Amino acid sequence: MRTQAEQIAAIRADQEFWRAPAEVGPARYDRPGPMGDWSFADMAGHLTGWRERTINRIHAVGRGEPEPAPLWIVEPEREDAVHEVNDWIRAQHAGRTPAQLVADYDASYDRLIEALEAVPAQLQTTVLPWADDEPLVDVDFTGHLHDEHVAPVRAWLDGTNGSRPT
Known part of the structure; x- marks a missing residue:
């Protein structure tokens, strides 16, 4: 079993990996293509939406509370439900700029780490x-x-x- 410090170091390394696609560049964040008709910014919004659920779950673990209900109405237990959730997440981000979506995903790494650091040591091995x-x-x-x-x-x-991308 790894330590919390090792887990957080891996997340920080992944955050640096995420920043590496800077070659996409802000001018292309809104171009469709990387995920079908989704843009790089759409993908970032999607990842942020799911990460927020994870962060909420970790906060609950840290407080010794049951898993919180998801932010969306559909519980993703079947493949088509996952698509419905993805559509819901995308709709929640409507009107936000591509740069905001990408920046929010990057910032979600910090929120994830803060949530993990708030979990008391005795709960870090919670299954x-x-x-x-x-x-x-x-x-x-x-x-x-x-x-x-x-x-x-x-x-x-x-x-x-x-x-x-052009």
Whole structure:
């Protein structure tokens, strides 16, 4: 089992990794392509929406409370429900600038770390049903970015997904 310090160091390293796609650049944050018709900013908003749920869950663990209800009405238990939640998250970000969406995702790393640091030591090994029954300290809170989004963004930047940012 890793320590909280190791977990936080991994999150900080991932935050630096996230910042590396600066080659996308603010002028292209709103261009569709990296995730189908979603832009890089849409993806950042999506990641922020899901991360906020995670942060709320961690705060509950730290307070010894039950898992809070999600912010959205649909509970993502089936594949089509996940798409409904993603649509809900995207609608919540309507009217926000691409730069705000990208900056908010970057700032969510700090909020995630603050939430983890607020968890008392005796609760850091709490097994979490919502995280595949892993102890809090062993959960990879940035895996979704790598599993689902890094390769499509890289392909978009390289022009190997059929579109190329301009």
